[in-house]
Amino acid sequence: MxxxxxxxxxxxxxxFAISPLNELVLSLRTLRDPGRFPLQLPWLRATEAARAGLPLDLLRALTNEALWTPDFLTPRPYTPLGRIDDELAALTGTPNGVVRADLAEIHPGTLPAVLRGRPDRVLTRVLAGLREYWEACFEPYWQRxxxxxxxxxxxxxxxxxxxxxxxxxxxxxxxxxxxxxxxxxxxxxxxxxxxxxxxxxxxxxxxxxxxxxxxxxxxxxxxxxxxxxxGLGTLWETETSTPAIALVGLIGRVRARLMGLLETPTSSTELAVRLDVTPTAVNQHLRALRAAGLLISARHGRSVLYRRSDLGDRLMRGT
Structure with a gap:
């Protein structure tokens, strides 16, 4: 405890803070044991070809059977919305003793061969491998x-x-x-x-x-x-449900579909992906729905998140 x-x-x-580095390192668990992460299987399938050129032995060695990862690779984030470049750069100064101790903590017997050697050189290999992993498997999907x-x-x-x-x-x-x-x-x-x-x-x-x-x-x-x-269950979904006919008749099909998705806060970028339309079109509809009092919005970092208002919830319940 x-x-x-x-x-x-x-x-x-x-x-609260969001750390791309933490997500990158914690995702290594899916490479070691994908069966424990069924909701991430669509992402694993989508990135399978990209992973073929990565140092997978090194990346998998950064977790153990209990799915622990070295503490120095998941530091506490110090900004609400971190940047991967800044977070990786901050790790370059990790003391040798910390690298050695944290790797030994997750591999208390013998270190995997790929993690043996001078700690500074191991750290350089690890950071290079994580950079490659980010560019191949995370960068295209990070906005979502x-x-x-x-x-x-x-x-x-x-x-x-x-x-x-x-x-x-x-x-x-x-x-x-x-x-x-x-x-x-x-x-x-x-x-x-x-x-x-x-x-x-x-x-x-x-x-x-x-x-x-x-x-x-x-x-x-x-x-x-x-x-x-x-909301992890919705991460890789696209919206395919059909809104109620009465609601479509009142506000139109696209806006009815948007209302159905906005039970939880969501950005216009994510809505555009799930509806397979342009962000510009989504923003036009969001402005109209908000002006009608059916949505509210809140800024978080660089994004504006929308969700249904109480009036919007009542409208949805009445369909």
């Missing part, structure tokens, strides 16, 4: 992935505003809870420690590649919880 003691149970101690992650963060903010921190933490994952001023994260392993967030805060990072909440292996790492993002 990991225990993070919040100072004063204050919302200011808790913040990020949209789902941003929508999750907006949802958590609404839950906190309406129901408070304890409900928000319970909503993250069944293995996370807040009691008094302590956040408890129950892991599969016997690993346990307790540490304070004083002066460091607690960062919550939604992930498309976590099946349950996880935290750093070491108590020396800054407080950080990665948890399964909402």
């Amino acid at each position: 990991i225990e993070y003691e919040l100072v004063g149970n204050d919302l200011g101690e808790v913040r 992935m990020r949209t789902v992650l941003e929508a999750d963060v907006v949802h958590r903010g609404r839950v906190t505003a309406r129901s408070g921190l304890a409900v928000m933490f319970a909503d993250l994952d069944q293995h996370v809870r807040l009691e008094d001023n302590v956040v408890y994260v129950r892991l599969r392993s016997d690993l346990s420690y307790r540490t304070s967030t004083a002066g460091r805060g607690l960062t919550l990072a939604p992930s498309l590649f976590s099946r349950r909440a996880t935290a750093p292996i070491s108590a020396d790492e800054p407080p950080h919880i990665m948890y399964p993002a909402r």
